[in-house]
Amino acid sequence: MRTAERESRMPTNPAEAPRCRDDSIARYQARQRRQYWLLGGLLALTLASLLGDVALGPGGYSLPRVMAALVSPESVSSTLRAIVWQIRLPVALMAVLVGASLAMAGAQMQTILNNPLADPFTLGISSAASFGAALSLILGIGVMPLAGPWLTAGNAFLLAMLASLTLWAVNHWRGVSVQSLVLLGIAIMFFFNALLGLMQFVASAEALQQLMFWSLGSLERASWTTVALSALVLALCGLGFWRSRWRLTALGLGATQARSLGVDPGRLRLRVLLGTSLLAATAVAFVGTIGFVGLVGPHIARLLVGEDQRVFLPMATLCGALIMSVTSLLAKTLIPGLIVPLGILTALIGLPFFAALVLRSRREPWG
Amino acid sequence: MSLRIESLRCRLGGREVLHDIGPLDARPGELTALIGPNGAGKSTLLRAIAGHQRAHGHFILDGRALDDEPLETRARRLYYLPQSTETGSRLSVFETVLLAVRTLAPGDGPSALRRVRDTLARLELEPLAERQLTALSGGQRQRVAIAQALAREPRLLLLDEPTSALDLHHQLQTLDWLGEHARQHGTIVVLAVHDLTLAARYASRLWMLDAGRAVAQGPPGEVLTVERLREVYAIEAEVTWPAEGPPRVTPLAASHRTPSRR
Numbered sequence: 001m002r003t004a005e006r007e008s009r010m011p012t013n014p015a016e017a018p019r020c021r022d023d024s025i026a027r028y029q030a031r032q033r034r035q036y037w038l039l040g041g042l043l044a045l046t047l048a049s050l051l052g053d054v055a056l057g058p059g060g061y062s063l064p065r066v067m068a069a070l071v072s073p074e075s076v077s078s079t080l081r082a083i084v085w086q087i088r089l090p091v092a093l094m095a096v097l098v099g100a101s102l103a104m105a106g107a108q109m110q111t112i113l114n115n116p117l118a119d120p121f122t123l124g125i126s127s128a129a130s131f132g133a134a135l136s137l138i139l140g141i142g143v144m145p146l147a148g149p150w151l152t153a154g155n156a157f158l159l160a161m162l163a164s165l166t167l168w169a170v171n172h173w174r175g176v177s178v179q180s181l182v183l184l185g186i187a188i189m190f191f192f193n194a195l196l197g198l199m200q201f202v203a204s205a206e207a208l209q210q211l212m213f214w215s216l217g218s219l220e221r222a223s224w225t226t227v228a229l230s231a232l233v234l235a236l237c238g239l240g241f242w243r244s245r246w247r248l249t250a251l252g253l254g255a256t257q258a259r260s261l262g263v264d265p266g267r268l269r270l271r272v273l274l275g276t277s278l279l280a281a282t283a284v285a286f287v288g289t290i291g292f293v294g295l296v297g298p299h300i301a302r303l304l305v306g307e308d309q310r311v312f313l314p315m316a317t318l319c320g321a322l323i324m325s326v327t328s329l330l331a332k333t334l335i336p337g338l339i340v341p342l343g344i345l346t347a348l349i350g351l352p353f354f355a356a357l358v359l360r361s362r363r364e365p366w367g
Numbered sequence: 368m369s370l371r372i373e374s375l376r377c378r379l380g381g382r383e384v385l386h387d388i389g390p391l392d393a394r395p396g397e398l399t400a401l402i403g404p405n406g407a408g409k410s411t412l413l414r415a416i417a418g419h420q421r422a423h424g425h426f427i428l429d430g431r432a433l434d435d436e437p438l439e440t441r442a443r444r445l446y447y448l449p450q451s452t453e454t455g456s457r458l459s460v461f462e463t464v465l466l467a468v469r470t471l472a473p474g475d476g477p478s479a480l481r482r483v484r485d486t487l488a489r490l491e492l493e494p495l496a497e498r499q500l501t502a503l504s505g506g507q508r509q510r511v512a513i514a515q516a517l518a519r520e521p522r523l524l525l526l527d528e529p530t531s532a533l534d535l536h537h538q539l540q541t542l543d544w545l546g547e548h549a550r551q552h553g554t555i556v557v558l559a560v561h562d563l564t565l566a567a568r569y570a571s572r573l574w575m576l577d578a579g580r581a582v583a584q585g586p587p588g589e590v591l592t593v594e595r596l597r598e599v600y601a602i603e604a605e606v607t608w609p610a611e612g613p614p615r616v617t618p619l620a621a622s623h624r625t626p627s628r629r
Contacts, residue, residue, distance in 0.1 A: 024461060024483075024493050025480045025484050027496065027497055028462075028465075028496070028497075031459075246466065246469050249466055250470055252454075252456045253456050253463070253500075254453070254454050254456075256449045257449065257452075257454070257512075259419055259438065259442075259447075260417065260419075260442065260447045260449070261466065262438060262439040262441075262442030263470065264438050264439070302457060306457045306458060306459065306462070307456055307457045308462050
């Protein structure tokens with residue numbers, strides 16, 4: 001009976017067997033090709049958005065003139081050259097880099113914490129950075145020997161790293177569970193929010209306004225130096241994550257299975273936590289707190305290509321870059337003559353989008 | 368060339384859960400079944416050998432000590448399949464099995480793809496190749512986990528109740544495959560099982576644990592006696608010997624007596 005049952009499951013035509021067996025490889029490779037096309041498409045969209053971000057602005061210059069300024073700067077007026085090369089291009093590139101950094105950090109935070117709601121700010125990094133900024137804007141205190149615009153950025157970076165390193169150290173020496181790590185992050189967030197509230201309570205009206213603008217996120221402080229530093233951090237962390245792509249994919253199966261595959265989950269989590277902290281701290285220090293990109297970017301990537309880090313990592317990064325670039329474009333075109341703070345736009349665009357994603361992926365009804 | 372365990376001790380939550388286990392031996396090319404009642408220490412023993420659980424003692428595989436090897440090196444020689452294969456991962460079945468091969472030797476060579484395809488075909492999982500893990504039933508996930516284990520072709524396979532979520536057809540089929548794989552590749556297979564008749568049918572040797580102690584080891588005919596089942600499992604059972612093949616264990620009733628070591 002069993003033999004008959006087994007035989008009934010076999011292909012009736014012997015020629016079908018090898019063809020059927022080749023199909024799983026062919027289907028896998030076809031899926032891979034589709035994923036690479038998607039990546040290519042997203043890259044093209046990001047480049048188009050970057051170009052649009054450079055082309056559009058309050059000056060009212062036409063696209064051919066802006067293109068001429070980009071391709072042969074000597075052929076255009078010094079004013080246009082300065083606008084394109086000193087203002088618009090660094091801002092547009094910074095949008096792409098910050099979006100990419102936040103999304104890459106979010107993607108890997110979600111992977112190592114096995115929590116789809118994790119993003120660079122869940123663990124209190126944003127709150128710590130805001131407190132660092134408040135120290136310089138309200139009290140004029142610098143935690144690093146920096147001056148001018150670098151004082152606030154330096155404070156924000158150092159405090160953001162301090163929050164992450166606290167988590168890292170606790171995990172390194174005490175070996176807490178993933179759930180405890182998230183809870184500890186939430187505790188850090190509340191701690192820095194309380195300190196920030198205290199600072200706001202004693203701040204002057206002018207300092208309070210400065211802090212508010214910083215907190216809402218702005219690309220106006222972008223320069224070639226911040227672009228270069230952001231690009232360097234993104235490249236280094238991206239390379240590090242890429243080298244661990246198989247291990248990170250294995251970690252997605254759960255710690256026990258990852259261990260069976262020869263991956264040390266503890267060590268990998270600590271290393272990746274350092275990288276994500278560096279990415280988030282750099283982004284926050286240069287442009288202020290911008291939410292939702294680190295959360296939504298990885299979610300879109302996961303829906304499009306799944307969780308194989310070879311495709312998921314670049315896809316999440318590109319999604320973040322595109323979202324921020326489009327946000328930057330919208331920020332200066334929505335209301336003529338006014339640049340809407342990025343943090344407001346990402347939240348307004350991100351919230352309904354995020355809600356739609358959550359409702360679409362709902363599997364088990366609550367009640 | 369075999370697996371040998373000596374003087375194994377393990378503490379969990381301040382309590383000793385494995386007491387001086389060994390010497391226990393498992394041979395290549397055959398299945399060794401790890402049996403014992405709930406809480407006997409079967410999973411802890413498998414985890415300790417795999418390096419997932421801190422323990423004191425000696426594990427010697429093919430004459431080389433396993434206990435000093437770091438996790439990554441150890442994972443090249445053995446594969447541990449946990450009891451639970453629950454995961455929220457959105458990887459496809461093909462990607463999941465490929466991952467098991469790739470974490471050994473990263474690269475995108477056609478030989479790795481062929482190995483995945485052949486393993487899926489052998490375990491009749493090809494129709495599910497593109498399905499996401501989250502869309503599989505518990506039994507299907509367990510078969511994918513077994514496919515991962517076989518695709519790695521390790522020297523030592525440690526399987527914690529690998530058929531617990533499978534229907535009768537797939538239970539027998541999986542144990543057939545494991546036996547065949549062991550014979551073909553000379554693999555040492557140690558698997559924890561609850562079904563004593565299945566253990567006797569497929570395993571050449573049994574390790575019987577009770578309350579963290581190894582109480583017996585040897586061929587099924589020597590280990591599975593009515594007296595020992597009464598003492599270790601607290602059951603009245605009938606052990607019958609068919610004209611050909613291994614013994615059959617038929618549980619009759621739960622004994623009123625508490626096992627001596629519990």
